[in-house]
Amino acid sequence: MKFDRRAFLRLGGAACLPLLVPGVRTWAIDEETAATAALGDRVLILVELQGGNDGLNTVIPFRDERYKKLRPKIAVPDSHVMDLGNHLGMNDALATLGESWDAGDACWILGLGYPQPNRSHFRSIEIWETGSDSDENLTDGWLGRLIGSAAADPKRAADGIVLGGGDSGPLHGDSTRVIHLNDPIQFTRQARAVPDIAHGEDARKALEHLLEVQTDIKRSARVIEEKRANAPDLGVQFPQSKFGKRCEIAASLVSSGVPCPLIKLSHSGFDTHTDQLRRHPQLLTELATGLAALRKALIASGDWDRVLISTYSEFGRRASENGSEGTDHGTAAPHLLLGGQVIGGLAGAQPDLGTLDKNDLVFTTDYRKLYATIEQQWFQLPANPLISRGVRPLPVLREKAL
Amino acid sequence: MIRIPVLAEIDSYHSSMTSKRMKLRLPALARGGWLLTMLLVTTLVSGQDEPATTAEPAVDQKIATPIGLDGARHLLGRTIFGAPLDQLQRYSSLTREQAVDSLLETLTTTAVTPLPSWASLTPGKIQQQRGKTAESRKAFQKSIRRWQGELRGWWTRELISTPSPLTERLVLMWHGHFTSEMTKVRSAPAMLKQNQMFRQLCSGDFRQLLHRVAVDPAMAIYLDTRRSTREKPNENFARELLELYGLGEGNYSETDIQEAARAFTGYRIDHRTGELRRIRRRHDASEKTVLGVTGSLTATEVVDAVLADPACAEWISRRFWIEFVSPTPQATVLKQWAQALQQEDWSLRALLRITLLSDAFWAKENQGSLIKSPVDLVVGTMRSLKIEKAPAGQALRTISRLGQQLFDPPNVAGWPGGHHWIDATTLLGRRQFLTAEIHNLAILNQMQQLPQKDLRPPAQDAESEPEMMSPGNSPEMRVQRELPRRIKARERRRFMPQVLRELEQMWQSLGDTPDARSLRLQQWLLPFKPVGTVVEMGSIRDRLGSVLLDPTYQLK
Numbered sequence: 001m002k003f004d005r006r007a008f009l010r011l012g013g014a015a016c017l018p019l020l021v022p023g024v025r026t027w028a029i030d031e032e033t034a035a036t037a038a039l040g041d042r043v044l045i046l047v048e049l050q051g052g053n054d055g056l057n058t059v060i061p062f063r064d065e066r067y068k069k070l071r072p073k074i075a076v077p078d079s080h081v082m083d084l085g086n087h088l089g090m091n092d093a094l095a096t097l098g099e100s101w102d103a104g105d106a107c108w109i110l111g112l113g114y115p116q117p118n119r120s121h122f123r124s125i126e127i128w129e130t131g132s133d134s135d136e137n138l139t140d141g142w143l144g145r146l147i148g149s150a151a152a153d154p155k156r157a158a159d160g161i162v163l164g165g166g167d168s169g170p171l172h173g174d175s176t177r178v179i180h181l182n183d184p185i186q187f188t189r190q191a192r193a194v195p196d197i198a199h200g201e202d203a204r205k206a207l208e209h210l211l212e213v214q215t216d217i218k219r220s221a222r223v224i225e226e227k228r229a230n231a232p233d234l235g236v237q238f239p240q241s242k243f244g245k246r247c248e249i250a251a252s253l254v255s256s257g258v259p260c261p262l263i264k265l266s267h268s269g270f271d272t273h274t275d276q277l278r279r280h281p282q283l284l285t286e287l288a289t290g291l292a293a294l295r296k297a298l299i300a301s302g303d304w305d306r307v308l309i310s311t312y313s314e315f316g317r318r319a320s321e322n323g324s325e326g327t328d329h330g331t332a333a334p335h336l337l338l339g340g341q342v343i344g345g346l347a348g349a350q351p352d353l354g355t356l357d358k359n360d361l362v363f364t365t366d367y368r369k370l371y372a373t374i375e376q377q378w379f380q381l382p383a384n385p386l387i388s389r390g391v392r393p394l395p396v397l398r399e400k401a402l
Numbered sequence: 403m404i405r406i407p408v409l410a411e412i413d414s415y416h417s418s419m420t421s422k423r424m425k426l427r428l429p430a431l432a433r434g435g436w437l438l439t440m441l442l443v444t445t446l447v448s449g450q451d452e453p454a455t456t457a458e459p460a461v462d463q464k465i466a467t468p469i470g471l472d473g474a475r476h477l478l479g480r481t482i483f484g485a486p487l488d489q490l491q492r493y494s495s496l497t498r499e500q501a502v503d504s505l506l507e508t509l510t511t512t513a514v515t516p517l518p519s520w521a522s523l524t525p526g527k528i529q530q531q532r533g534k535t536a537e538s539r540k541a542f543q544k545s546i547r548r549w550q551g552e553l554r555g556w557w558t559r560e561l562i563s564t565p566s567p568l569t570e571r572l573v574l575m576w577h578g579h580f581t582s583e584m585t586k587v588r589s590a591p592a593m594l595k596q597n598q599m600f601r602q603l604c605s606g607d608f609r610q611l612l613h614r615v616a617v618d619p620a621m622a623i624y625l626d627t628r629r630s631t632r633e634k635p636n637e638n639f640a641r642e643l644l645e646l647y648g649l650g651e652g653n654y655s656e657t658d659i660q661e662a663a664r665a666f667t668g669y670r671i672d673h674r675t676g677e678l679r680r681i682r683r684r685h686d687a688s689e690k691t692v693l694g695v696t697g698s699l700t701a702t703e704v705v706d707a708v709l710a711d712p713a714c715a716e717w718i719s720r721r722f723w724i725e726f727v728s729p730t731p732q733a734t735v736l737k738q739w740a741q742a743l744q745q746e747d748w749s750l751r752a753l754l755r756i757t758l759l760s761d762a763f764w765a766k767e768n769q770g771s772l773i774k775s776p777v778d779l780v781v782g783t784m785r786s787l788k789i790e791k792a793p794a795g796q797a798l799r800t801i802s803r804l805g806q807q808l809f810d811p812p813n814v815a816g817w818p819g820g821h822h823w824i825d826a827t828t829l830l831g832r833r834q835f836l837t838a839e840i841h842n843l844a845i846l847n848q849m850q851q852l853p854q855k856d857l858r859p860p861a862q863d864a865e866s867e868p869e870m871m872s873p874g875n876s877p878e879m880r881v882q883r884e885l886p887r888r889i890k891a892r893e894r895r896r897f898m899p900q901v902l903r904e905l906e907q908m909w910q911s912l913g914d915t916p917d918a919r920s921l922r923l924q925q926w927l928l929p930f931k932p933v934g935t936v937v938e939m940g941s942i943r944d945r946l947g948s949v950l951l952d953p954t955y956q957l958k
Contacts, residue, residue: 050813119641119656120641120645120651121814121815122645122815123651162825167818178825179825179826180825180826181826182827186830187826187827187830190830190833193837194830194833195934195935197933197953203767204957205729205771206729206770206820206821206957207770207930207933207957209773209824210773210824210829210956211933211953213824213825213826214829216826217826217829217830220826273626273636273638274626274629322634323629323630323631323633323634324626324636328637328638329637329641
């Protein structure tokens with residue numbers, strides 16, 4: 001079992017919420033029926049917006065009077081909104097993504113969320129990352145299950161690479177090999193000194209974990225070193241922010257052909273309870289400049305068509321502002337898809353500001369529609385009831401065989 | 403034959419009545435110093451067989467016999483970041499109860515490291531420093547950053563050289579439980595005040611601790627209580643009080659949070675005193691219901707409602723289990739601990755005693771089941787190898803690189819710990835510390851022991867990281883002054899022989915034959931037999947290095 005605060009909470013909640021059993025049962029059935037399709041050379045880059053991004057100040061219903069009424073102090077002024085059509089606009093802190101929007105390879109999926117929203121950071125990110133219902137507890141990440149249901153590929157450097165901190169989140173799973181790295185060059189150098197120690201089913205869980213990580217380090221380092229030896233120079237300047245540097249590493253891994261289907265980056269600081277007008281645009285600008293550089297690099301390297309970038313976050317924020325020029329934890333929010341196969345535009349539906357539930361937006365699009373899209377259209381796997389929950393994919397990707 | 407009832411009682415330590423009686427009987431043992439303790443141990447041990455076989459032989463014998471070197475390593479590794487071999491050997495001849503009680507006797511409420519110079523400034527003085535001009539503000543921002551570094555350095559120094567590492571272990575635990583991030587709080591004085599509050603109450607009355615947390619200024623900044631008003635209650639603190647600090651998820655409703663948030667409205671930091679104060683006109687005094695308690699509740703009464711909830715004592719017991727026992731708490735045991743905690747008037751010292759004397763703590767399957775935190779690894783290695791005079795700044799940087807930035811847990815839930823400490827990056831970083839950095843620390847440790855005139859002055863460090871404080875305030879401070887982190891080749895040549903000589907002495911003291919020494923070395927430092935190849939020949943440096951690099955050294 002993953003030992004973390006979530007496990008901690010589950011144990012605490014287990015007595016009061018006897019919900020584990022049904023989840024586990026459906027999962028077992030699913031594993032029997034899952035086909036073992038290959039993932040091809042497609043890559044999914046996930047960007048976690050840590051803390052809960054304020055969707056209403058990201059994709060803004062700026063023509064709606066009620067928006068400004070809900071947010072007398074922190075509404076984004078019209079002069080800082082880039083019109084996206086449909087009475088919606090993008091915060092101009094994201095201006096560097098304008099090129100992608102104009103090129104038609106950026107799509108905003110609106111109103112993503114789930115019923116009975118949970119407003120705890122930890123519980124809600126757990127729901128998003130495991131793909132569970134609000135009242136259901138799952139251990140593995142949704143991509144951990146996705147990897148588990150596809151054919152294993154021994155040539156992979158890893159199933160997933162987490163860049164620059166943060167946990168494996170959606171990539172977590174008993175059968176997924178995830179490595180965390182900050183700097184690929186230092187990583188390969190240090191990995192050479194790690195001894196090969198065989199391991200297997202040892203009852204000593206903590207020790208097993210250590211040995212597994214050692215083995216993964218050695219294997220991944222071998223592959224990364226080999227590929228990066230002939231990495232192309234893409235001539236793209238990345239921003240020097242933490243997030244920008246992570247984007248740069250992601251670009252170098254993908255463009256040098258390091259075989260790894262999942263990459264996760266995180267961008268933190270979105271828990272804007274206070275001082276939002278100053279902090280939120282900074283966060284969005286860092287996000288946009290990093291992603292714009294990543295896009296440019298992958299177009300230059302010819303990899304853009306095999307890459308899909310998707311943001312996610314635990315929740316959006318309260319529709320009404322609080323007394324500290326910020327916003328409290330909320331519910332539904334829009335998320336961004338970028339990639340050479342993305343059909344640009346808006347998908348889903350913007351939540352109606354007239355029908356709030358306790359000052360919160362009501363979601364319009366089950367977040368698992370995004371997962372269904374990634375599962376069935378991006379990786380072209382058969383629908384897995386535990387990943388996509390029987391919901392239909394969104395029409396946001398060009399249909400092109402792997 | 404007084405030992406028969408004593409042994410019987412030890413076995414039933416869950417009952418608060420018996421443990422209270424035991425406390426009355428044992429202080430002489432605990433306070434009497436080593437000589438007396440040893441004498442008593444010998445008496446107890448020599449006569450154990452007869453009474454032990456009459457009742458439950460296996461259990462009683464286990465409890466009455468000395469814990470041995472393995473037991474001492476387990477106990478000290480879990481509680482005081484590990485220890486030098488001589489300390490381990492002293493504990494090894496005690497019974498579980500004697501060892502735990504001796505350990506608990508070391509608890510204290512204050513730090514020994516001299517405080518940074520700004521700690522004596524009053525809140526009013528600090529406000530004055532901020533000034534009104536853009537220039538003075540800018541200078542003030544700069545000193546805020548410097549103070550933050552100094553505060554981190556101060557605590558690291560205390561962790562490395564405190565005579566009461568158990569106290570610091572508890573302070574660190576509470577810092578990870580009642581989290582505040584300096585990145586958001588910004589004020590180093592407020593973070594220091596919180597840290598001192600943890601030190602004062604870490605083994606005291608939990609009720610007092612929770613009440614103090616609720617009105618702690620750094621907390622009020624971190625979780626926005628200070629901005630919460632009657633018109634717009636901010637839910638941040640109320641939510642975490644119920645979810646993370648007091649009860650755990652599943653033990654409250656969203657309504658409880660919203661109602662509790664109204665009770666925490668109207669609190670402001672008084673800039674003259676630095677304390678939290680309730681402003682009547684901003685406070686929502688109307689009726690609220692939190693966890694079944696109704697009234698015009700204030701912060702104090704909401705905390706009381708949390709403490710009155712049966713889930714609270716269990717939640718705290720769970721924290722102790724996860725910190726000290728294993729990653730997988732047993733619900734039935736937690737219930738017993740929770741009951742005992744309440745019967746012991748919420749004494750955290752009593753809960754710690756219960757935890758450390760529990761069968762679960764000593765169970766073979768739980769030994770080595772925890773992954774060392776970066777503080778465990780770095781501070782523990784330095785304390786074990788007696789290189790605690792090495793600069794704290796160096797240790798601090800390593801700890802932070804390995805994922806445990808002191809005063810800045812990753813989020814409000816604190817460090818998730820366990821498997822999360824180890825990923826490809828941090829595992830490689832840990833190896834780097836145990837191969838290269840540890841040697842530098844040993845050299846710097848030697849350099850620090852020389853008279854000051856023999857040393858070059860500290861280099862101008864552009865990053866100006868954790869310098870202890872401006873030098874020259876007092877003789878002690880001069881001794882405490884941090885050395886520069888870079889070591890010149892000349893210094894390495896000069897000091898490395900002394901490092902090696904001391905290592906060699908340590909090696910010789912381990913036993914009579916190389917085989918015995920080698921075994922003792924592993925017993926001292928590893929919870930299991932090594933899984934990698936341990937060097938059985940050659941210099942102590944190579945032997946020690948290979949033991950430290952064995953994956954089992956990462957466990958406790």
